[in-house]
Amino acid sequence: MARKSFPTGSTPSDDVMAAIADLAKGDPDPDANRLALYAMYPGDEVHAMATRAWHAYSHPNALVGRLIPSLFRMEQEVVEMGLDLLQAPEGAAGVLISGGSDSLFQALYTARETGRIERAIDHPNIVVSRTAHASLEKSAHYLGIEVRRVHEREDRRADVEATKGLIDGNTVLLFGSAPHYPMGQFDPIPELAALAQERGLLMHVDACVGGFLAPFMRENGEPIPPFDFAVPGVTSMSADLHKYGYTAKGASLILYRDAALAERQRFTCDAWPYGAYSVKTFAGSRPAGPVASAWAVLHHLGRDGYREIARRTVAARCRMMAGIAAIPDLYCHPEKPDLSIFLICSGSLDMFRVADEVAKRGFIVFRAGEPRSIHMLGDPRPDDLVDRFLGVLAEAAAEVRAGRKKDMGGGAVYA
Numbered sequence: 001m002a003r004k005s006f007p008t009g010s011t012p013s014d015d016v017m018a019a020i021a022d023l024a025k026g027d028p029d030p031d032a033n034r035l036a037l038y039a040m041y042p043g044d045e046v047h048a049m050a051t052r053a054w055h056a057y058s059h060p061n062a063l064v065g066r067l068i069p070s071l072f073r074m075e076q077e078v079v080e081m082g083l084d085l086l087q088a089p090e091g092a093a094g095v096l097i098s099g100g101s102d103s104l105f106q107a108l109y110t111a112r113e114t115g116r117i118e119r120a121i122d123h124p125n126i127v128v129s130r131t132a133h134a135s136l137e138k139s140a141h142y143l144g145i146e147v148r149r150v151h152e153r154e155d156r157r158a159d160v161e162a163t164k165g166l167i168d169g170n171t172v173l174l175f176g177s178a179p180h181y182p183m184g185q186f187d188p189i190p191e192l193a194a195l196a197q198e199r200g201l202l203m204h205v206d207a208c209v210g211g212f213l214a215p216f217m218r219e220n221g222e223p224i225p226p227f228d229f230a231v232p233g234v235t236s237m238s239a240d241l242h243k244y245g246y247t248a249k250g251a252s253l254i255l256y257r258d259a260a261l262a263e264r265q266r267f268t269c270d271a272w273p274y275g276a277y278s279v280k281t282f283a284g285s286r287p288a289g290p291v292a293s294a295w296a297v298l299h300h301l302g303r304d305g306y307r308e309i310a311r312r313t314v315a316a317r318c319r320m321m322a323g324i325a326a327i328p329d330l331y332c333h334p335e336k337p338d339l340s341i342f343l344i345c346s347g348s349l350d351m352f353r354v355a356d357e358v359a360k361r362g363f364i365v366f367r368a369g370e371p372r373s374i375h376m377l378g379d380p381r382p383d384d385l386v387d388r389f390l391g392v393l394a395e396a397a398a399e400v401r402a403g404r405k406k407d408m409g410g411g412a413v414y415a
């Protein structure tokens with residue numbers, strides 16, 4: 001395809017918008033694909049609130065938020081609301097940041113700097129379960145940190161005994177997920193945090209997925225494992241606003257039990273002619289829209305609204321799992337998810353082929369490799385959407401089953 005050339009003349013704004021609408025005609029149907037496109041759809045009203053607030057601050061630069069009192073206050077208050085929700089003690093602090101990967105990057109940077117400053121460590125390592133999010137590996141690569149991955153236990157949670165065995169004098173951080181992405185289980189945070197405390201290490205909890213859902217599920221009476229700052233020894237947490245906080249994309253929190261630790265995230269430099277440069281984020285110029293969107297949605301929903309969304313999320317997950325159990329050859333793993341993530345598996349059908357058949361019928365789904373399965377990330381989807389998906393999934397499974405029989409000369413052998 002020829003490279004697009006820079007436009008010569010100007011185009012009226014209505015025409016530009018019409019051109020965008022035209023481009024979007026080729027996109028997947030958002031209604032069907034709210035199921036799987038990380039769209040995190042809480043309903044039209046909340047969605048509209050997030051968008052309106054974003055628009056109102058689409059131009060200011062959050063880099064200079066301290067010069068814009070409304071923006072400064074909103075950013076500070078979003079952090080404080082996150083600290084409150086995740087039971088941080090007095091003296092805790094945090095930073096609003098662009099997303100989960102960014103938040104994990106900062107947690108690692110802070111740990112590396114702490115190891116360097118307090119223990120003169122110049123070859124730092126971290127010990128993490130194999131199920132930790134891949135972006136952690138990316139950050140460690142950027143930061144020159146060795147990642148020691150431990151095989152998870154059979155129940156897919158971090159193996160604390162094995163973790164112990166890999167800690168040495170250069171370890172700067174232990175890490176647990178609440179929950180992890182591949183299979184959706186919570187790691188045993190209290191045990192990991194106790195181990196970190198015993199060895200004088202920092203302990204980070206990746207609650208990018210759980211941070212804005214698990215507290216409300218717990219308030220609704222669901223059995224959520226301990227995972228936040230109420231657990232002694234947890235020194236920092238990541239919690240994504242743009243996932244189950246239902247705010248516009250580009251918003252997460254990195255939170256620290258202790259403000260002095262949060263300060264380690266700051267980078268300062270005066271090695272240029274301009275003067276002092278001092279920021280707590282990797283980004284320089286930052287969008288203000290996600291800040292305003294987060295502040296607006298947290299207020300719009302409040303605890304009551306989030307609890308209602310959490311209730312609907314669990315109801316949708318249960319309806320979905322019951323429907324899957326009724327489809328021949330399919331089952332869900334784990335049988336009882338800790339939160340919202342589970343896998344659709346099969347002992348006899350190739351689930352990647354089932355996923356292809358589902359996609360042919362208009363629903364995009366994501367695949368997990370171990371075991372080969374369809375990865376589900378729940379949200380408060382309406383019953384009719386769940387039922388439509390179940391119908392398509394049943395058809396897709398039947399198609400793959402029939403093809404398999406044909407491949408085998410019509411025999412009903414499912415070896």
Ligand SMILES: Cc1ncc(COP(=O)(O)O)c(C=O)c1O
Pocket residue numbers: 098099100101102104133135177179180181206208209240252
């Ligand atoms: C557990 C976990 N941590 C971190 C991330 C990275 O988040 P982001 O995509 O916002 O960078 C994800 C993303 O799915 C995640 O599931």
